[in-house]
Amino acid sequence: MLRIAVPNKGSLSEPASAMLHEAGYRQRKDRRELVLVDAENEVEFFFLRPRDIAVYVGSGKLDIGITGRDLLLDSGSPAEEILQLGFAGSTFRYATRPGTAKDVSEFGGMTIATSFSGLVRQHLADNGVDASVVHLDGAVETAIQLGVAEIIADVVETGTTLRNAGLEIIGEPILKSEAVVIRGTGAPDDDPKVRQFLRRMQGVLVARRYVMMDYDIRVEHVEKAVGLTPGLESPTVSPLHHEGWVAVRSMVPSKDAQRIMDELYDLGARAILTTGIHACRL
Ligand SMILES: Nc1ncnc2c1ncn2[C@@H]1O[C@H](COP(=O)(O)OP(=O)(O)OP(=O)(O)O)[C@@H](O)[C@H]1O
Ligand SMILES: O=P(O)(O)OC[C@H]1O[C@H](OP(=O)(O)OP(=O)(O)O)[C@H](O)[C@@H]1O
Ligand SMILES: [Mg+2]
Known part of the structure; x- marks a missing residue:
């Protein structure tokens, strides 16, 4: 197991x-x-x-x-x-009250509150800064208001929590997570069980990020069209009963699907369809 x-x-x-x-x-x-x-x-x-x-x-x-x-x-x-x-995309950043410091190089002698003390100690050491770290479990923004620290280091997604606490982000991101x-x-x-698990998870990522696109196009325009829909390996091109036309099938990133459909239409493609992918193994 x-x-x-x-x-x-x-x-x-x-x-x-x-x-x-x-x-x-x-x-x-x-x-x-x-x-x-x-x-x-x-x-x-x-x-x-x-x-x-x-x-x-x-x-x-x-x-x-x-x-x-x-x-x-x-x-x-x-x-x-x-x-x-x-x-769960986020950045890990320093923040403080406006006017306290601009970046890590100015933290010498100050106290930094965080729930990620391992990360912060390492970052301070990498920057040659001698500062104290106070470990808190959460809600670290309040540490500044209560005078426990001058600086905090915390997870930032939208920045709303920091803004609401009257704090400003300073310096470069410590980390993107x-x-x-x-x-x-x-x-x-090379554990086959782990490999199979990873293939399944990769399959979900691809199914979430791509759609299948089908369209019909005249043979003389097919090279330009497949330039817009190169697929992951190469698109499938099949002859249509109607001579001079082919059907093309290719995976495209979901976020680009509408733009690609417009561009294919302008190239003369018709019956352009996209369908969701439920699962896949690449
Ligand atoms: N607002 C957020 N947006 C995106 N990712 C976040 C956010 N808050 C925390 N994370 C991420 O979640 C992970 C932390 O999980 P954890 O469960 O410890 O904290 P949490 O999600 O803040 O939950 P809680 O503090 O309520 O226990 C980290 O990888 C962190 O980057
Ligand atoms: O940039 P934002 O979109 O505001 O999100 C970031 C906030 O979300 C998390 O807090 P959470 O609500 O989990 O509370 P916590 O501080 O107790 O972890 C994190 O610790 C930040 O405080
Ligand atoms: Mg949290």
């Missing part, structure tokens, strides 16, 4: 379970379930605190896990990223 760690709460939890469900795995119906065996797929899921996932995977007790890149790096655990999942699949450093990279 492949043993997989899945976040049990927070921003990562629901999208991770939704993705696993789309990949054909059983997921828990009750949020209090801690372990779930998917016997048909030979997988056992352990629902754990997001922060603890890198620790379990790094120790080798679990084969792989889903967590945030920021949590992985903060943990210092011997685990590594093997697939980016494209959700998103949800990732991790495995223990040094775990074999």
Whole structure:
């Protein structure tokens, strides 16, 4: 059985379970379930605190896990990223009251509050800055108001939380994060069970990002048309009963589908259809 760690709460939890469900795995119906065996797929899921996932995977007790890149790096655990999942995107940044400091080089002697003290200590050391770090569990914005710290370092998505607290983001992003699949450093990279899991997850990513596009076009315009719809390997071109016309089938990125349809129409393509992809293996 492949043993997989899945976040049990927070921003990562629901999208991770939704993705696993789309990949054909059983997921828990009750949020209090801690372990779930998917016997048909030979997988056992352990629902754990997001922060603890890198620790379990790094120790080798679990084969792989889903967590945030920021949590992985903060943990210092011997685990590594093997697939980016494209959700829970955020940046990790410093913020303060206007006028306090402009970037990390000015933090000497100050106190920085954060829930990611591993990441912040490393960043300060990389920049040769001697500052104190106070570890808090969450709601770190309030640490400045209450005089616990002059600077905070926290996860930023839209920036609303910081703005509402009267704080401004300073300096370059410390890190760009998103949800990732991790495995223990040094775990074999040819484990067939892990490979199959990754193919399934990649299949979901592709199914979410691409649509299938079909259209008919006159033979003399087909080269230009396939330039707009090159597909992943190469488009399928089949003859039509109506001489001089061909049918083309190709995958295109969903976000570009409408623009490509307009451009194909202008080239003379007709019966242009897009259909969703539910699952795939590339
Ligand atoms: N607002 C957000 N938008 C996108 N990603 C976020 C957001 N808040 C946290 N994350 C990401 O979620 C992960 C943190 O998960 P965690 O469950 O510890 O915190 P949370 O989502 O803030 O939940 P909570 O603090 O309520 O427990 C990190 O990878 C972080 O980058
Ligand atoms: O940039 P924004 O869109 O405002 O999102 C970022 C905020 O979301 C998370 O907070 P959460 O609500 O999880 O509270 P926490 O501080 O207790 O983790 C994170 O810690 C930030 O505070
Ligand atoms: Mg949080």
